Amino acid sequence: MDYEVEIISPEKKDTLIDEKYKQSISYGRKANIEGSCIKLLTNIEGFQNMWTDNFKSMSEDIRPHGRVFALSTDDDEKGVLYEPISKTCFLLNYEYYGYVKSLALAVAGDFLEEYHSIHSRYSVHGAAIDYKGRGTAIIAPSGTGKTTHSYGLLLNEGVRLVADDWFYTRITDSEVEAKASEKNNYIRVDVASSWSEYEGLLKGITLDERGRAVVNVRRVLGEAAMKEYTTLSNVVLLKRDPDDDEIFKKIGKEEALDYILKNEFCNPHQLVKDKRKTKLRKKFFQELFERTNLFMINTVASIDENQDHLREIVLEKTCF
Template identity: 30%
Template structure:
């Protein structure tokens, strides 16, 4: 629509949205999932979680974390296990009515594709081909738009030569919020995906320099962390003047269009207290990726 700035409108009474002039898949996706969450919570007692879900030998792991703490990295490592399969990397549905009938909770994915941060290609070079074959957004396509150049041809991120000087047409890690929409089976093959997982472990991630590396949380402590939702705003996420400052995302889910704190609290309390899902809080700011990964595996035993 000519003359209309990119915008979106939501009507809570009818649970309908209208988008104008936007090509940002992330916004469209988040609002669509938010509308579905409102209906499913009300009609089906279904919990919508902004997090990754992986099945490891029949044990489901949900990782809930603010941006920049390692959720994608850790879920990827679990998926790479011989008996690991990805359910979803960004959103999980859990039907609590079904859980009460079965005696355990099942996490399911609402999407057939993974909405991946393309900066993961920095440490996994083989992902470049996968991303090249996928739909992407916010990827830097000009060297002049990159903030990480060093000298005439260097790069502060890869500690080597700038990809543009190597003849590449775009850089996947020059902007922190660039994404690729990757069909799940295109990542590691159809044998590495699952549509559901029996939830055994809830992992919360944080990143700071003072908190313990690991803490086992009961329902009270977990709810306190989740409800507060504190996180450090990373470059590329939100307005530039907020980068590096402390932000808050209650329940680490900014996409709930009808935010009912009491219902979110009940869902998480039941997960831990009623369905006996173990909950751990890991600090990725004081340990390496491998050390955090080993803690998750240990908690699954």
């Protein structure tokens, strides 16, 4: 990630929109992200097209709960600005759609976690897999293999993908619900280098400058490959530590919480990181870990060995 977030005042936000950027906006699209309305405003046609493929649409009659201004400007000064009261984010002079997607999900997460009621939702930067109604979350820092392993698991009969990168949760008295954040997935072309079954997925698709595209996984694996939600039973944390010889283990909630805190909730796209927000997120993960079976996998092992351990958990074959 090559940006830092600057928190700005409502007054600066209004000035930027009214006096600097309003006239340059060419496209506007609203997305339904876990019931919240997040609006994209941009002058980059490619962003609009990928957003439309990526997210469920929201009625134009619904007032936005948050906005993402993704703009190319004359001054070429890169930056990410965020005004948290109105949930307005500015992404300036970045060509990478992945930041547009992630910031939209972060804006929705910032909005949703403020509701302390039965409507409370918390966002998780991780993958969610379903097998016969029982869900497994894979949470990890970027670069440790959560997305690659998610697509490997999908090749097993009965396994379905809820989310490959980001999902939203609701904790009730008895369970943890995990719901999809996107309609279609934004994936790397190199997924086929690990799993040849996906070679046909990106044929005829225009890739962005980082070798990614929004694609419909159902094209390769069928409609049953995707599921809207699941009930989480397991959480798998991934790490990549060559100094640790232990590849696979069951862990307790204190170890899991320590890991998630040390790695900033495994989410590089947190827009607000103050004491109050940290307390909210810590409380959520404490409750999540109290209600699920917890595992740690060190991905320094081969991809096949890691997949074997993940299948033990997801397909409920583990001896723990």
